[in-house]
Amino acid sequence: MRYEAPTTINAAVKLLAGKAGQARVLAGGTDLLVQMRTDRVAPDLIVDVKRIPAMRAIAAKSGGFRIGAAVSGAELGANKALRKAWPGVVEAANLIGSTQIQSRATLAGNLCNASPAADSVPALVAAGASAAVAGPRGKRTVPVESIAVGPGKTSLKKGEIVEAIILPKRAPRSGDAYLRFIPRTEMDIAVVGAGVNLTLDSKGVCTAARVALGAVAERVILVPEAAAALVGTKVDAAALKRLAAAASAACRPIDDKRGTKEFRIKVAGVLARRAAETALKRAGGSK
Amino acid sequence: MSTVRVSTTINGDAVAYLCEVDETLLDVLRDRLGLTGSKEGCSTGDCGACSVMLDGRVVCSCLVLGAEAEGRDIRTVEGLAAGDKLHPLQEKFLEFAALQCGVCTPGFLVAAKALLDRNPDPSETEIRFALAGNLCRCTGYDKIVRAVQSAAAELRKG
Ligand SMILES: Cc1cc2nc3c(=O)[nH]c(=O)nc-3n(C[C@H](O)[C@H](O)[C@H](O)COP(=O)(O)OP(=O)(O)OC[C@H]3O[C@@H](n4cnc5c(N)ncnc54)[C@H](O)[C@@H]3O)c2cc1C
Ligand code: FES
Numbered sequence: 001m002r003y004e005a006p007t008t009i010n011a012a013v014k015l016l017a018g019k020a021g022q023a024r025v026l027a028g029g030t031d032l033l034v035q036m037r038t039d040r041v042a043p044d045l046i047v048d049v050k051r052i053p054a055m056r057a058i059a060a061k062s063g064g065f066r067i068g069a070a071v072s073g074a075e076l077g078a079n080k081a082l083r084k085a086w087p088g089v090v091e092a093a094n095l096i097g098s099t100q101i102q103s104r105a106t107l108a109g110n111l112c113n114a115s116p117a118a119d120s121v122p123a124l125v126a127a128g129a130s131a132a133v134a135g136p137r138g139k140r141t142v143p144v145e146s147i148a149v150g151p152g153k154t155s156l157k158k159g160e161i162v163e164a165i166i167l168p169k170r171a172p173r174s175g176d177a178y179l180r181f182i183p184r185t186e187m188d189i190a191v192v193g194a195g196v197n198l199t200l201d202s203k204g205v206c207t208a209a210r211v212a213l214g215a216v217a218e219r220v221i222l223v224p225e226a227a228a229a230l231v232g233t234k235v236d237a238a239a240l241k242r243l244a245a246a247a248s249a250a251c252r253p254i255d256d257k258r259g260t261k262e263f264r265i266k267v268a269g270v271l272a273r274r275a276a277e278t279a280l281k282r283a284g285g286s287k
Numbered sequence: 288m289s290t291v292r293v294s295t296t297i298n299g300d301a302v303a304y305l306c307e308v309d310e311t312l313l314d315v316l317r318d319r320l321g322l323t324g325s326k327e328g329c330s331t332g333d334c335g336a337c338s339v340m341l342d343g344r345v346v347c348s349c350l351v352l353g354a355e356a357e358g359r360d361i362r363t364v365e366g367l368a369a370g371d372k373l374h375p376l377q378e379k380f381l382e383f384a385a386l387q388c389g390v391c392t393p394g395f396l397v398a399a400k401a402l403l404d405r406n407p408d409p410s411e412t413e414i415r416f417a418l419a420g421n422l423c424r425c426t427g428y429d430k431i432v433r434a435v436q437s438a439a440a441e442l443r444k445g
C-alpha cells in the first residue's frame with residue numbers, strides 16, 4: 001500500500017486513475033480507516049485530499065456555496081453564512097458522530113461512502129445540492145442523489161473524485177431542516193432520517209419543495225410525491241398529513257436490529273412532517 | 288507495505304519517525320514514540336480513549352494515519368501538565384474521583400481541554416454533549432462532569 005498527499009486536484013485524479021489495483025480517496029478517514037481496520041477494504045493506494053487547498057475552502061459562489069470536499073463538519077458548523085442560508089444541511093452534517101468525528105468527517109465522505117443511513121445526504125438531496133466531480137476525462141456536475149447507487153456503491157468512475165459540494169442560491173422565504181431517529185441522543189446510526197427544503201411566496205403559499213428520506217431504502221431517496229403535497233398549500237395540517245402519508249408510502253426499508261419495516265415506515269412520515277414544520281418556521285411561515 | 292518518513296510537532300517538540308503506511312497515529316504514539324498516555328479502547332472511533340489534538344481540533348488518533356501527521360501540530364495528554372504541575376483538569380479529576388480504572392481518563396482530559404479552550408463556561412448539557420464521544424465503563428460520568436465544571440470555574444479565575 002502507498003500513501004500520497006497531492007496538493008492539486010489534477011495530481012489526485014492522475015494518481016487515482018493511474019493505479020492498477022484498488023485506489024481510495026482519504027478525506028476524514030472516519031469511514032475508510034474503520035473499514036481498513038476491519039478488513040472490509042484493502043486499498044493499494046490511498047490519496048489523501050486534505051492538502052489540496054481548493055478542497056479545504058468554503059466559498060460563496062453565484063449566490064450559493066461551494067464547499068470543498070475536504071472541509072470538516074466542525075468547519076461547516078463554524079461558518080455563520082452557511083448556517084444561516086442552509087441550517088438543515090449544517091445540522092445534518094453536525095449530527096455525524098462525536099466532537100472527535102466532527103473534526104474530521106466531510107460531506108463528500110458521507111456521500112461517497114454511500115450508506116443508506118448517511119445523515120447529511122437527505123439534507124443535501126432536499127437542498128438540491130450537486131457534486132462537482134473531477135476525473136481523467138474532465139469535470140462534470142451532477143445532482144448528489146445520483147452519486148450513491150446502493151449500499152457502499154457509487155456511480156463514480158475509476159479516477160473520479162468529488163471536488164466540492166455545491167449548494168444553490170437561496171430564494172427569499174426558504175427554509176430547510178433535517179431530523180433523524182436514533183435510540184440515544186448522539187453517536188448512533190439513523191433508523192430513519194428526513195430532510196425537507198421549501199420556499200414560500202409573499203402570501204405564505206409553498207411554491208417549491210423537496211423531501212428526501214434516509215435509511216428506508218437501499219440508498220437515500222428523493223420523494224417528489226411528498227413534496228407535491230406541500231406545493232400550492234400554506235403547509236397547513238391537511239398538507240402535512242398528505243406529506244406524511246406520501247413519505248411513508250415511498251419507503252421500502254429492511255428489518256434490522258435498529259428497527260422493523262413497519263416502524264421505519266411510520267417514523268418516516270412523522271419525521272418528514274416535523275422536518276417540514278421546522279423548515280416552514282425557518283422560511284418565515286407559521287402554522 | 289511501504290514505509291513513510293514523517294516530521295511533525297508533538298507537544299511543542301519537533302519529532303521525526305518512520306512508520307508503515309497503514310499504521311495509525313495512535314500506534315505511532317504508543318509503540319514508536321513511547322507516548323502511552325493515549326489509550327486504545329476500540330480502534331474504530333467509538334470510545335475516545337485515543338483522543339489527541341491535531342492542528343487545534345480533537346480527533347481520535349486511531350482514525351488518523353501516522354503518515355497524515357507530516358507538518359502538523361499534535362498535542363497529547365502528556366503535554367497537559369507543566370512539568371510537575373498538573374493541569375487544573377487533572378487536579379479536579381483527582382479531587383472529584385472522576386476515574387476508577389483510568390483507561391478513559393486521558394481521552395476525557397484531552398477532549399475536556401478542547402472544549403474549555405473553545406468555551407470557557409459550558410453548561411452541563413454542553414459538557415455532556417461535547418464529551419459524548421468519550422466512553423467510560425466505570426464512573427457513570429457524573430463525577431467527570433463535576434470535575435470539568437470545577438476545572439472550568441478555576442480556569443476562568445485565571
Ligand atoms: C464513531 C463514528 C460515528 C459515526 N456517526 C455517524 C453518524 O451519526 N451519521 C453518519 O451519517 N455517519 C456517521 N459515521 C460515519 C462517517 O463519520 C461519515 O460517513 C463521514 O461523513 C465520512 O466522511 P469522511 O470524510 O471521514 O470519509 P472517509 O472515511 O475519508 O471516506 C469515506 C468513503 O468515501 C470516499 N471518499 C471520500 N471523499 C471522497 C471524495 N472527495 N471523492 C470521492 N470519494 C471520496 C472514500 O474513498 C471512502 O470510500 C460515524 C463514524 C464513526 C467512526
Ligand atoms: S481507540 Fe480510538 S476511539 Fe476508541
Ligand code: FES
Nearest residue numbers: 387391423424425
Ligand atoms: S474510569 Fe474506567 S473506563 Fe472510565
